[in-house]
Amino acid sequence: ASDPDMASAGETLAQHAKELGVQLESAEFAARMDALDPLRHLRREFHVPKIRDIQNTDATVADPEQDCVYFCGNSLGLQPVGTRGLIESELDKWARRGVQGHHDDSPRPWVTIEETVSTTMAAIVGGLPEEVVVMNTLTVNLHLLMVPFYRPTATRFKILIEARAFPSDYMAVVSQIKFHGFDPATALIEVGPRPGEHAINDDDIVSTIREQGDTIALVLLGALQYYTGQLFDMPRITKEGHAKGCVVGFDCAHAAGNVVLALHDWDVDFACWCSYKYLNSGPGALSGAFMHKKHAENKDLPRFSGWWGVDLAKRFAMENVYDIVPGVRGLQLSNPPMLETVAILGSLNVFQKTSMSQLRAKSLLLTGYLELLLNQLRAARTAGLNFHILTPANPQLRGCQLSVFFDGSVEIVHHELERRGLVCDLRKPNVLRFAPVPLYNSFSDVQRFVASLKSALEYTDAQIAADGLTIA
Amino acid sequence: ASDPDMASAGETLAQHAKELGVQLESAEFAARMDALDPLRHLRREFHVPKIRDIQNTDATVADPEQDCVYFCGNSLGLQPVGTRGLIESELDKWARRGVQGHHDDSPRPWVTIEETVSTTMAAIVGGLPEEVVVMNTLTVNLHLLMVPFYRPTATRFKILIEARAFPSDYMAVVSQIKFHGFDPATALIEVGPRPGEHAINDDDIVSTIREQGDTIALVLLGALQYYTGQLFDMPRITKEGHAKGCVVGFDCAHAAGNVVLALHDWDVDFACWCSYKYLNSGPGALSGAFMHKKHAENKDLPRFSGWWGVDLAKRFAMENVYDIVPGVRGLQLSNPPMLETVAILGSLNVFQKTSMSQLRAKSLLLTGYLELLLNQLRAARTAGLNFHILTPANPQLRGCQLSVFFDGSVEIVHHELERRGLVCDLRKPNVLRFAPVPLYNSFSDVQRFVASLKSALEYTDAQIAADGLTIA
Numbered sequence: 050a051s052d053p054d055m056a057s058a059g060e061t062l063a064q065h066a067k068e069l070g071v072q073l074e075s076a077e078f079a080a081r082m083d084a085l086d087p088l089r090h091l092r093r094e095f096h097v098p099k100i101r102d103i104q105n106t107d108a109t110v111a112d113p114e115q116d117c118v119y120f121c122g123n124s125l126g127l128q129p130v131g132t133r134g135l136i137e138s139e140l141d142k143w144a145r146r147g148v149q150g151h152h153d154d155s156p157r158p159w160v161t162i163e164e165t166v167s168t169t170m171a172a173i174v175g176g177l178p179e180e181v182v183v184m185n186t187l188t189v190n191l192h193l194l195m196v197p198f199y200r201p202t203a204t205r206f207k208i209l210i211e212a213r214a215f216p217s218d219y220m221a222v223v224s225q226i227k228f229h230g231f232d233p234a235t236a237l238i239e240v241g242p243r244p245g246e247h248a249i250n251d252d253d254i255v256s257t258i259r260e261q262g263d264t265i266a267l268v269l270l271g272a273l274q275y276y277t278g279q280l281f282d283m284p285r286i287t288k289e290g291h292a293k294g295c296v297v298g299f300d301c302a303h304a305a306g307n308v309v310l311a312l313h314d315w316d317v318d319f320a321c322w323c324s325y326k327y328l329n330s331g332p333g334a335l336s337g338a339f340m341h342k343k344h345a346e347n348k349d350l351p352r353f354s355g356w357w358g359v360d361l362a363k364r365f366a367m368e369n370v371y372d373i374v375p376g377v378r379g380l381q382l383s384n385p386p387m388l389e390t391v392a393i394l395g396s397l398n399v400f401q402k403t404s405m406s407q408l409r410a411k412s413l414l415l416t417g418y419l420e421l422l423l424n425q426l427r428a429a430r431t432a433g434l435n436f437h438i439l440t441p442a443n444p445q446l447r448g449c450q451l452s453v454f455f456d457g458s459v460e461i462v463h464h465e466l467e468r469r470g471l472v473c474d475l476r477k478p479n480v481l482r483f484a485p486v487p488l489y490n491s492f493s494d495v496q497r498f499v500a501s502l503k504s505a506l507e508y509t510d511a512q513i514a515a516d517g518l519t520i521a
Numbered sequence: 522a523s524d525p526d527m528a529s530a531g532e533t534l535a536q537h538a539k540e541l542g543v544q545l546e547s548a549e550f551a552a553r554m555d556a557l558d559p560l561r562h563l564r565r566e567f568h569v570p571k572i573r574d575i576q577n578t579d580a581t582v583a584d585p586e587q588d589c590v591y592f593c594g595n596s597l598g599l600q601p602v603g604t605r606g607l608i609e610s611e612l613d614k615w616a617r618r619g620v621q622g623h624h625d626d627s628p629r630p631w632v633t634i635e636e637t638v639s640t641t642m643a644a645i646v647g648g649l650p651e652e653v654v655v656m657n658t659l660t661v662n663l664h665l666l667m668v669p670f671y672r673p674t675a676t677r678f679k680i681l682i683e684a685r686a687f688p689s690d691y692m693a694v695v696s697q698i699k700f701h702g703f704d705p706a707t708a709l710i711e712v713g714p715r716p717g718e719h720a721i722n723d724d725d726i727v728s729t730i731r732e733q734g735d736t737i738a739l740v741l742l743g744a745l746q747y748y749t750g751q752l753f754d755m756p757r758i759t760k761e762g763h764a765k766g767c768v769v770g771f772d773c774a775h776a777a778g779n780v781v782l783a784l785h786d787w788d789v790d791f792a793c794w795c796s797y798k799y800l801n802s803g804p805g806a807l808s809g810a811f812m813h814k815k816h817a818e819n820k821d822l823p824r825f826s827g828w829w830g831v832d833l834a835k836r837f838a839m840e841n842v843y844d845i846v847p848g849v850r851g852l853q854l855s856n857p858p859m860l861e862t863v864a865i866l867g868s869l870n871v872f873q874k875t876s877m878s879q880l881r882a883k884s885l886l887l888t889g890y891l892e893l894l895l896n897q898l899r900a901a902r903t904a905g906l907n908f909h910i911l912t913p914a915n916p917q918l919r920g921c922q923l924s925v926f927f928d929g930s931v932e933i934v935h936h937e938l939e940r941r942g943l944v945c946d947l948r949k950p951n952v953l954r955f956a957p958v959p960l961y962n963s964f965s966d967v968q969r970f971v972a973s974l975k976s977a978l979e980y981t982d983a984q985i986a987a988d989g990l991t992i993a
């Protein structure tokens with residue numbers, strides 16, 4: 050399934066450079082690309098940190114008054130400018146009205162505050178409005194979804210995950226396996242990359258499903274792998290899992306707001322994701338949960354329940370009748386946290402100014418540009434410390450993030466990047482993750498980033514030589 | 522167990538009135554009591570809504586510029602004045618530093634932000650610091666605690682709750698019973714009040730435990746009953762439950778921050794509570810969870826796990842080794858929501874200026890005063906609409922809230938109270954709940970409230986007469 054739009058990022062960029070008569074790696078080229086970017090105005094919707102506020106920066110190599118290059122949206126997205134005002138207006142309401150804010154005539158009475166966000170959130174992940182709810186945090190939702198969707202039996206009890214799954218997902222599935230009286234040693238299947246490779250081949254997941262599917266209760270993958278940046282072939286894996294009678298769920302923490310998802314159309318059984326990464330809703334922000342409509346009326350699915358799963362019309366009758374709405378909204382337990390809910394709204398208001406397909410189109414170019422410049426730099430470095438990109442080269446198999454493996458001294462490189470006002474994160478051993486986010490990053494960010502990386506590497510080489518260190 | 526401090530609220534008040542030479546029900550008496558109140562300065566720590574901002578008020582009967590009388594802290598506590606600044610400083614940090622706020626040198630790096638609140642919270646409920654954690658919302662924690670603590674077997678599978686339990690607790694236990702394959706019709710025991718009574722006699726809970734305890738897996742009570750305002754004899758019930766081998770847990774939503782709790786000393790197995798009521802942390806605020814230390818090292822207790830249950834020193838090693846810390850902190854799943862966590866801090870900062878025993882001492886007087894005035898009013902009303910207090914008269918069996926049952930027309934009364942700038946809540950059928958909160962309510966609030974209730978009742982009577990309505 051090759052998509053011409055996806056294959057052509059490099060060509061498009063080269064074409065532009067040629068037409069403009071400038072070098073791909075020049076600041077001028079990047080500035081021209083920014084001028085052409087139809088989403089460039091969205092950067093103004095965010096607080097981009099200044100270099101002076103970033104730790105370990107050095108005014109001799111980076112102007113403190115300049116914006117940092119923030120490539121850490123894969124970890125914590127930037128704050129939308131509108132978020133604070135929304136929070137303040139809710140704080141005002143609480144201060145002025147107390148409990149009456151639950152049922153007042155304001156734009157967002159708290160009693161239904163989650164509705165203002167759940168529907169917009171659904172569009173971002175390709176769910177129907179009734180298939181998505183915003184509630185709790187990610188790992189909490191993962192468990193609440195495993196209550197109905199991990200129902201092991203004596204013969205079908207395994208969970209398939211990817212090797213190096215995010216630790217919280219790992220802890221969650223191990224604890225679920227133990228909870229049900231099974232042994233992770235036999236019940237947990239971890240599919241890893243082939244020897245010498247970093248990304249996991251979708252074929253290997255599929256063949257594991259084909260071979261062991263009769264004993265697999267649940268296939269649960271990080272849709273976009275946090276470490277490698279690899280995007281799994283979600284529709285294919287879902288189909289193969291279903292063919293063997295497995296439930297298929299995805300943790301979309303790194304996929305939501307990053308790539309185009311079609312959870313409903315792909316027939317995914319359930320999914321959950323956080324909103325502090327590409328969804329820019331702040332540290333520990335609320336999570337989204339998706340349950341496919343086809344499961345909504347299935348009364349055999351057990352669930353943990355609370356009063357927020359009761360229909361609004363009956364919720365406050367305070368009659369103890371167990372009557373929970375169908376589908377994912379029936380998994381709601383508690384009245385929603387007001388502050389976190391408006392933080393989500395602050396972010397979704399920005400998403401509503403564009404679409405996931407527009408964002409993805411820019412993202413393909415932006416990450417394609419980063420990849421091009423990194424590969425140029427790598428090729429030019431004939432001596433000293435070097436690196437290679439772990440993330441698949443095929444844009445269909447990744448989102449905006451590139452994970453870069455350094456031959457050594459990654460801490461020094463990371464420190465040198467910080468000195469120059471570049472923010473990215475370090476994953477031991479030896480990996481830096483660079484995530485240019487189409488909502489707020491620019492082509493100039495990418496250009497500046499790679500130019501600074503070049504100088505950071507040179508400085509690191511010099512330091513290693515001076516200290517008599519070896520690279521590894 | 523009669524406590525002289527508790528029995529004497531009425532006497533103390535009468536004594537004061539006598540010494541001061543003023544009538545108990547006079548505004549002057551209330552003002553003098555306020556002047557004597559050692560906690561009176563704490564009211565300034567809160568935003569008390571003005572009458573102009575309260576709905577359905579009427580400027581002809583209530584001065585819009587005056588504070589309302591807010592007796593709804595049992596539903597949503599008022600906003601501490603310091604909360605907004607704390608939230609803003611975290612928003613600033615996020616805006617200025619992005620992801621670096623997780624590990625920076627600020628007073629509250631996000632990575633350990635929950636620690637700043639969990640320890641203070643422990644003191645409020647009488648838990649050891651390692652027995653309490655602040656996380657998630659109430660019904661979520663109730664389920665996460667039932668994972669280890671409701672372990673039904675073929676012979677011991679029942680859950681004992683109080684009749685008219687809060688609906689969310691009811692939905693939670695019914696869903697847990699079903700999840701484990703049992704039938705609520707046989708597995709759920711609801712102990713109700715005796716005929717003609719409102720409160721549930723602790724003796725009846727105890728005798729049910731003695732009779733059916735061998736089949737009861739879990740005793741789960743709303744420590745302070747939301748509807749009647751009754752406080753159960755938690756140490757006695759815990760002891761009786763344990764004598765029969767039952768697990769004993771409490772939902773302390775209405776007890777935490779209201780009455781003195783000693784969860785550790787009482788040997789309670791687990792508890793959870795919200796912090797939007799007496800803990801003043803805002804709509805949908807985070808919940809506290811308590812697990813007694815004696816269970817901490819019990820490896821047989823299953824649990825749902827996530828990365829936040831891994832020791833901080835190992836959490837970010839990103840190695841998939843299932844190694845969860847003992848006790849309640851091991852039940853943490855997700856990285857904590859920053860906004861909600863500082864909202865808790867804003868509230869706990871106020872609690873740190875006093876103590877639960879000081880608050881309780883004031884509360885006994887304040888609620889005792891309300892009870893006195895209500896009973897005076899009731900006795901004086903020889904015709905027309907009347908009411909009686911549902912909540913036990915014994916102060917040891919209640920917190921600050923009095924639940925008042927009206928003979929009829931409670932909606933009109935409620936509306937009339939609102940017209941006069943009094944905020945309290947209506948629980949159908951026919952109950953208004955009045956909760957004078959010692960942190961921010963005054964004796965003058967109580968005095969004004971009852972004087973206004975008197976006029977509200979007279980007006981309601983007149984309206985009923987004019988409309989030719991009958992009372993019921």
Ligand SMILES: Cc1ncc(COP(=O)(O)O)c(C=O)c1O
Pocket residue numbers: 355356382383384658659660661687689690743747772774775795805
């Ligand atoms: C006793 C009790 N239990 C449970 C709840 C539900 O809490 P939440 O919606 O925070 O889960 C409440 C809320 O008022 C309550 O009073």
Ligand SMILES: Cc1ncc(COP(=O)(O)O)c(C=O)c1O
Pocket residue numbers: 186187188189215217218271275300302303323333827828854855856
């Ligand atoms: C893939 C993935 N799963 C789970 C988590 C844990 O999320 P939370 O702490 O919000 O539960 C993260 C956090 O970064 C993640 O990236």
